[in-house]
Amino acid sequence: MKHKPEDVDIVEWHYLILYFGSPDFKKKSNRNSKIRGEQKTKHIMGVCKKHGPIRL
Numbered sequence: 843m844k845h846k847p848e849d850v851d852i853v854e855w856h857y858l859i860l861y862f863g864s865p866d867f868k869k870k871s872n873r874n875s876k877i878r879g880e881q882k883t884k885h886i887m888g889v890c891k892k893h894g895p896i897r898l
Contacts, residue, residue: 846855
């Protein structure tokens with residue numbers, strides 16, 4: 843139960859530890875990591891370092 847944020851209930855923290863440690867979550871996480879690594883174009887929406895938030 844290390845590093846529990848103060849604003850997270852102990853029951854919720856325990857659930858999150860079980861969820862993130864589950865084989866199903868690890869499978870999805872590994873698949874998504876692989877897909878992110880294969881992307882040719884990186885995400886560019888959001889905040890511009892020079893001009894701040896991008897408004898559309």
